[in-house]
Amino acid sequence: MIIKRIILKNFRQYKEADLNLETGEGSQKNVVLIKGEGGSGKTTFTQAFRWCLYGVTTFRDSDLINTDVIKRMHESGGNAAVSVEMFIVNHGNDYSIKRSLLYTMTSRGIKEDEKTHVVVRDLKGKVLGEHEADLLIRGLIPKALAPYFFFDGERMQNMVEELLSGKSGDISTVVRGLVGLSSLEALMFHLKNSRNTTVLKRIEKEIDVSGDAELARLGKEIENLTSELEALNHGERGLDTLTELHEKTIAEKEGIDRELATYSDVEKLQRDWKMHEEAKAKFEAEKIRKQELFVKNFQTGFSKFSLKAVLLLCNGLLDDEGLEEKGVPDICNTTLDFLIKRGKCICGKDFIEHPECLREIEKLYEYVPPMSAGTMIRELRSFIVNGIENSDSFLDNMQEYIYQIDDAIEKADNEEAQKQLIDKSILTQGDEIKSLKERQLYLIQKEENLRREIYVINRKIGEKEAKLEEVRGQKARRENANLASRKWIVYRAYAEAIYDRVVATYNEKEKELQYTFQKNINDFFRSIYKDGLKIEVNEKYKVFIEGNREMSTSQYYSIVFAFVATTLKMARDRKPDSLSVIDLPEEYPLVMDAPLSAFDKGRIKNICDVLPKIAEQVIIFIKDTDGDIAESHLCDRIARRYQINMNSYTDSTVREA
Amino acid sequence: MSGSNDTRIEIDEELLKRILFEMMFEEKQNNKNETCNDVQMVAKLVKILEKHL
Numbered sequence: 001m002i003i004k005r006i007i008l009k010n011f012r013q014y015k016e017a018d019l020n021l022e023t024g025e026g027s028q029k030n031v032v033l034i035k036g037e038g039g040s041g042k043t044t045f046t047q048a049f050r051w052c053l054y055g056v057t058t059f060r061d062s063d064l065i066n067t068d069v070i071k072r073m074h075e076s077g078g079n080a081a082v083s084v085e086m087f088i089v090n091h092g093n094d095y096s097i098k099r100s101l102l103y104t105m106t107s108r109g110i111k112e113d114e115k116t117h118v119v120v121r122d123l124k125g126k127v128l129g130e131h132e133a134d135l136l137i138r139g140l141i142p143k144a145l146a147p148y149f150f151f152d153g154e155r156m157q158n159m160v161e162e163l164l165s166g167k168s169g170d171i172s173t174v175v176r177g178l179v180g181l182s183s184l185e186a187l188m189f190h191l192k193n194s195r196n197t198t199v200l201k202r203i204e205k206e207i208d209v210s211g212d213a214e215l216a217r218l219g220k221e222i223e224n225l226t227s228e229l230e231a232l233n234h235g236e237r238g239l240d241t242l243t244e245l246h247e248k249t250i251a252e253k254e255g256i257d258r259e260l261a262t263y264s265d266v267e268k269l270q271r272d273w274k275m276h277e278e279a280k281a282k283f284e285a286e287k288i289r290k291q292e293l294f295v296k297n298f299q300t301g302f303s304k305f306s307l308k309a310v311l312l313l314c315n316g317l318l319d320d321e322g323l324e325e326k327g328v329p330d331i332c333n334t335t336l337d338f339l340i341k342r343g344k345c346i347c348g349k350d351f352i353e354h355p356e357c358l359r360e361i362e363k364l365y366e367y368v369p370p371m372s373a374g375t376m377i378r379e380l381r382s383f384i385v386n387g388i389e390n391s392d393s394f395l396d397n398m399q400e401y402i403y404q405i406d407d408a409i410e411k412a413d414n415e416e417a418q419k420q421l422i423d424k425s426i427l428t429q430g431d432e433i434k435s436l437k438e439r440q441l442y443l444i445q446k447e448e449n450l451r452r453e454i455y456v457i458n459r460k461i462g463e464k465e466a467k468l469e470e471v472r473g474q475k476a477r478r479e480n481a482n483l484a485s486r487k488w489i490v491y492r493a494y495a496e497a498i499y500d501r502v503v504a505t506y507n508e509k510e511k512e513l514q515y516t517f518q519k520n521i522n523d524f525f526r527s528i529y530k531d532g533l534k535i536e537v538n539e540k541y542k543v544f545i546e547g548n549r550e551m552s553t554s555q556y557y558s559i560v561f562a563f564v565a566t567t568l569k570m571a572r573d574r575k576p577d578s579l580s581v582i583d584l585p586e587e588y589p590l591v592m593d594a595p596l597s598a599f600d601k602g603r604i605k606n607i608c609d610v611l612p613k614i615a616e617q618v619i620i621f622i623k624d625t626d627g628d629i630a631e632s633h634l635c636d637r638i639a640r641r642y643q644i645n646m647n648s649y650t651d652s653t654v655r656e657a
Numbered sequence: 658m659s660g661s662n663d664t665r666i667e668i669d670e671e672l673l674k675r676i677l678f679e680m681m682f683e684e685k686q687n688n689k690n691e692t693c694n695d696v697q698m699v700a701k702l703v704k705i706l707e708k709h710l
Contacts, residue, residue, distance in 0.1 A: 135689070135690065182688050183681055183684040183685045183688055184681075184684075186684045186687070186688060186698075187680055187681060187684045187702075189695075190684070190695065190698050190699050190702055191702070197695050197696050197699050198699060199699050199702045199703055199706070202699060202703055203703070487710075489666065490666050490710055491703070491706045491707070491710060493666035493668065494666075494668065494672075494673060494676060494706060494710060495706060497668050497673055498673065498676060498677050498680065501673070501677060502677070
């Protein structure tokens, strides 16, 4: 399909817009560039294409009609219609598709028609019937793929999320349809499924009807066994579900294992941080203890220290007097009295014969108690000497405490500095690690339980299958004896053989499709991003980034481009004998709103190289600044240029630039 | 060969291919035009078997 022209009437801010979009058949110039300021109506125009074909938009408010027209209807009544008409060429035939919605002024206000009205005409102006028109539109571009051909830049994020989350079952259906898997799927479903409306069930009934009561009983038993096997295999808690759950559990556990492995460095850093934190606390406690000792030492030692000068003076005086050296240790005045009364000296000399001894003894009265000044002076001396020594050690002690306090402060600061070197952000990951470990333990247990459950269910399935085989054998022997059912037995044999053939073909094609899809999407992605990122696609066409790496917005957008390009390539590469049920047209338009806004200059060049090659017609709505860059890269490719002028919020017009 | 246990039926490969092709054609047409529901499709497929066998 190529869009030759589009006409908008009263569509949002476009009261009248008529764009010729022809790019010239087979021409290299296949790009139409439509520039406009922010808010001028580029996104609105993009939506007009989708609304025309499918009657859907993504506007937040549902009103499609121009606000000025509404005002005029309020003032002067009457009816008005919103319409978008597209002139297209499809498989060499010209068609016009016009969708309109009527608004009528009533006594209760303006009423919007419940349904839009679609008219499809062929080249001769003949209106196509509803079914024919519907088939034509569906054949242009499948509705599920429409968002990828009519890009709305503002919804790009949603599209990316759909691809990454695999939420869009429609995408999977369409991609399978493109390569013919839908027909195979439908045939498989109609031949055999758990419901009663299948070819094989129908045949079984005929065989039973043709048989006797025993055959019916055996048939019933087979049916029961089949249902039981169905439940065991595909039921709510069946083998399929359990296996899927088991695989998911293992995958999740492996994911957590990997995540925890990445945290091993973090854990070491956390341990280091904790160690430094504890050491710092220890040194701070030491500092406080030393400060307390310092204060205590000050309180007890300072009074003595302050007396040091006096004590030194006293000591000097005592030295000068030399009093205490003359004292007689352990002798008091009564000792002297006794000696004098005895008349003999301690040495035994008689005082009368030796009066000099008596004089010496009498002299001693001056130095012994109660006249013991010498003894007291000696004690005083001892006190003074102690006081001086203590006051000397006071200063040393105080100095030592200061050194120790400084040392503790320095060590605590050092530990703090070590802590600071460790990124604080890792500390917040502690809870994360804890919760991951809890989840890991839970998953280990869950995996174990599931494994046991699967083992039990597999054993039951084995038993039921053996029984089923046995009953089928009995039934087959019975049937063989019944000629009436012979014809249906042959049908069944062929139906089963066809089913087996279809399943094998489906599995083979599905595998091939997934492989080709993944290869192509990676090829396209790398043509924009040459950084070795790998995209993986599962059987539901959910897109994965290898290693679940975080990606930039432009990388996400590139995935969407790659997805579109891949889908088109695979549709084009279909073999002539393909079983495809969806016939995409030979030519494709790509209508894009602000496709370059997320890219840097280098990538814009890559995108500009890739886009014109993806589709036969590329219609780009772009803001003025991006448009200038795009023009410089696409100059050889641009067939037509338009400029959107915003006259007011309710009126935009488009002119050829 | 296909079938159940001792009621073996000889499968004619050429015939099988013709039936398969015709069934696929019907499914493809129905996928495109959505003219039949599941019950009608099953009936069509059984008729194809009856026609060829």
